[in-house]
Amino acid sequence: MANIKIHFLGASGTVTGSKYYLETPEINIMIDCGMFQGLKELRLHNWEPLPIKANQIEVVLLTHGHLDHTGYLPRLVKEGFKGKIIGTAPTLSITAIILRDSAKIHEEEAAQANKIGYSSHNPALPFYTMEEAEKAIDLFQAEERDKWIFLSENSKYRFRYNGHIIGATFIEFEIFGKLFVFSGDIGRKEDALLDAPQRPGWADFLFVESTYGNRLHPQENVEDIIIGLIDKTIHEKGNLIIPSFAVERLQSLIYLLWNLYKKNRIPNISIFVDSPMGNNVLSVFENYPKWHKLSISDYKAMCNHVNIITSYKDTWKTIDDPRPKIVIAGSGMVTGGRVLTYLKQLIDEPSTTVLLVGYMAEGTRGRQLLEGAHELKFFGKYHPVKATVAHLESLSAHADQQGLMDWLKNIKNIPEKVFLVHGEPTALDSFRTKIKDTYGWNVHIPKLYEVLEIVI
Structure with missing residues (x-):
């Protein structure tokens, strides 16, 4: 018999801060190690010490490189x-890019808060520094997918391809003969750049995301919607600003716009990509061709079709450029990054259109725009x-409820317990009901900092 303790340290009742800590008789591991984003009450958790001792964790396994993981x-x-x-390897490359970019933003925001004096903290401190990010990056170790790797005598894991973003996986972790998944x-079956996710065939204990647990992606004609917005932008001599996640979404948007131009469906409107992190991620696509569908020739042609902005000076040149244009800039939920500079200058212009693509978490500026904020x-x-706000939910890199159910249907056994994580309360409850009605499985929605003990 072995006792396993599972600590839910994030993504419990919310979509951010994914962190799960497993105490086993042989080894202590953490699955993902994400930051909380969105609502202030969630972000404050980032500053609290973890309710576990960090020096007792022996290994961190990462599913993918996004900041909330x-x-x-x-x-x-x-x-x-x-x-x-x-x-x-691509996950660690993405993670290194994201941590360095995040550290830079933390340092810049703290410096600006101290200069202008808008923080309640004196002095305002960065959440972490570039030096601290580099110390974490020094601990990285890449492993292959689909290969069982032992961590101790009775525990082993393997990474399985999961779509979503380049390098992303789900993790099968076997402990004393029981499989924790x-x-x-989870990515989408149909994706312009990535293959369909693999699916688990067995799970004794299953931890599954629920971002779109209560929704189906709308059947939108994405190309027609984007063509309409571009026509409007050209007619009004305005700006189409697309806040974008730097990983996967930005590359998908570039690919989509390049394809529309190639098919003569849009004119040769200027497209500016202003995301230092997104530019770095493009190189990850070049370095890991087996992780995506793009050929090298298509990759190069796609990149040559857009103007890559590399300096903050060029950001301001782009803002001052009077021509109608498309600007793709980080970050996706309008929480930080270069897109804030564009919106600060252009969001009060009626000729500006802001196109939101994908999921907008509670407490983010993206969600505020989506819900009709007047300021x-x-x-x-x-x-x-004063800008027009449009939304394309069908570009999300997350599987919807049907995609999640499809991901589950290959599981041959009845899991002893299913834990629903990474979802807002209504999505979690709706997905719980769907799984229970469809499969009759024992489903639990853990609370933040909940600890469960499993006897094997």
């Missing part, structure tokens, strides 16, 4: 973690929203 790593190291941080974020706060000041 990796952004706490530098703090974990600061709290005393000295073990290995393991992921697929962590879904990470937005940037760097301590409010700005009126």
Whole structure:
């Protein structure tokens, strides 16, 4: 008999901060190590010490590189973690890019808050520094997918391809003969750049994301909608601003716009890509061709079709450029990054259109825009929203409820317990009911910091 303790340290009742800590008789591991984003009450958790001892964690396994799955790593190291941080090679490349970019933003925001004085903290401190990010990156170790790797005598894991973003996997972790499956974020069956996710065939204990647990992606004609917005932008001599996640979404948008131009469905409108992190991610696609569908020639042609902005000086040149244009800039939920500079200057212009693509978490500026906010706060000041706001939910990199159910249907056994994570309350409850009605499985929705003990 073996006792396993599972600590739910994030993504419980919310879509951010994914962190699960497993105490086993032989080894202590953490699955993902994400930052909380969105609502202030969630972000405050980032600053609280973890209710576990970081120096007792021996290994961190990463499902993929997004900030809400990796952004706490530098703090974990600061709290005393000295073990290995393991992921697929593209996941670690993405994670390194994201951590460095995040550290830079934290440092810049703290410096600006201290200069302008809009923070209640004196002095305002960065959540972590570039030096702290580098210490975490020094602990990275890449492993292949589909290969069982032993961590101790009675525990082993393997990474399985999961779509969503380049390098993303779900994790099968076998402990004393029982299979624990962590879904990470599940991609979509039909994706322009990535293959369909693999699916688990067995799970004794299943931890599954529920981002779209209560929704189906709308049957939108994405190309026609984008063509309409571009026509409007040209007619009004305005700006089409697309806040974008730097990983996967930005590359998908570039590919989509390049294809539309190639098919003569849109004119040669100027397209600016202003996301230092997104530009770096493009190189990950070049370095790991077996993880996506793009040929090298298509990749190069797609990149040559857009103007890559590399300096903040060029950001301002782009804003001042009077021509109608498309700007794709980070971040996706309008929480930070270069897109804030564009919106601060252009969101009060009726000729501006803001196109939101994908999921907008509670408490983010993206969600505020989606819900019709008449003003937005940037760097301590409010700005009126006179721009048109459009939304394309069908570009999300997450599987919808049907996609999630399809991902589950290959499981041959009846899991002893299913844990629903990474979803807002209504999505979690709806998905719980769907699984129970369809499969009759025992489903539990854990609360933040809940600890469960499993006897094997």
